[in-house]
Amino acid sequence: MQTQGYTYENLEQNIRWLKEKYPFIEVGIAGYSLLGRNLYIIKLGTGQNEVFYNAAHHALEWITTPVLMKFIEDFAEGYVTGKNLSRGYNPREIWESSTIYIMPMVNPDGVDLVINGLSEDNPYYNDLIKWNGGSTDFSTTWQANARGVDLNHNYNAGWEIYKEMEAEIGITGPGPTRYAGTAPESEPETKTVADFTRQHNFRLVLAYHAQGEVIYWNFMNLNPPDGEYIGRALSVASGYSLETATGPAAYSGYDDWFTKEFNRPGYTIEVGKGKNPLPVSQFGEIYEDNLEMLLLAAII
Numbered sequence: 001m002q003t004q005g006y007t008y009e010n011l012e013q014n015i016r017w018l019k020e021k022y023p024f025i026e027v028g029i030a031g032y033s034l035l036g037r038n039l040y041i042i043k044l045g046t047g048q049n050e051v052f053y054n055a056a057h058h059a060l061e062w063i064t065t066p067v068l069m070k071f072i073e074d075f076a077e078g079y080v081t082g083k084n085l086s087r088g089y090n091p092r093e094i095w096e097s098s099t100i101y102i103m104p105m106v107n108p109d110g111v112d113l114v115i116n117g118l119s120e121d122n123p124y125y126n127d128l129i130k131w132n133g134g135s136t137d138f139s140t141t142w143q144a145n146a147r148g149v150d151l152n153h154n155y156n157a158g159w160e161i162y163k164e165m166e167a168e169i170g171i172t173g174p175g176p177t178r179y180a181g182t183a184p185e186s187e188p189e190t191k192t193v194a195d196f197t198r199q200h201n202f203r204l205v206l207a208y209h210a211q212g213e214v215i216y217w218n219f220m221n222l223n224p225p226d227g228e229y230i231g232r233a234l235s236v237a238s239g240y241s242l243e244t245a246t247g248p249a250a251y252s253g254y255d256d257w258f259t260k261e262f263n264r265p266g267y268t269i270e271v272g273k274g275k276n277p278l279p280v281s282q283f284g285e286i287y288e289d290n291l292e293m294l295l296l297a298a299i300i
């Protein structure tokens, strides 16, 4: 499993390899990014209890993609061998009772900018440099998609409230981070994620981000049924603390929207500790912290 700057190309190779080795894994494309990259969906299981895990809404947080890809590999391998994972989770039983949908890279255009740099044939070439404060180096700054929208502020959950905060936090338009766009779901990536979510009946969702070793839950004190109980269980499984977001971070994210729209719990999982992009050296520990949570969230 390659984790050194995990690119969209790595993701595609990895998906091909997994599909060859474990042909029972279902791979689909839920939609396309602004620049036309595939927004892949991997489906594990055949059970009634549907859950959805996604990663890399934010470009600098690409380390979250291989977390989910390694989970897919380990889960499929466990399904083949019948051996338990983590502390007594049986993948065959989970396969029967649940269906886990995984979108491992929500923002492939942003990840490409961060890892591969700005390509001359990028249709937003000049704008991107302007939006990035005049710099052609996106490797430590860029969280947004290819037109400077922060995808995790582009959902319809307190979006208008957040828009009013933009000026206060120094956001005036497209940029590396925290610009919410012109309307909720204005971006093809968020529209795809929201449509995919509306087409299913998810018990809960996990949105993977970095960093902080924190699980954020709840939206405007809605307290969806079981939200706190499940959050506490996920906290115990991972060792991450359970918190509610405050300030601008409390609005227009995917987990906020899921909670508001369906009155069911959505969680933002902030993996690792340090400055994004997190060093690859943290991958092993991050995966170890998250494996049980990923298993538990599918059955709780």
Ligand SMILES: [Zn+2]
Binding pocket: 057, 058, 061, 152, 208, 209, 210
């Ligand atoms: Zn994030």
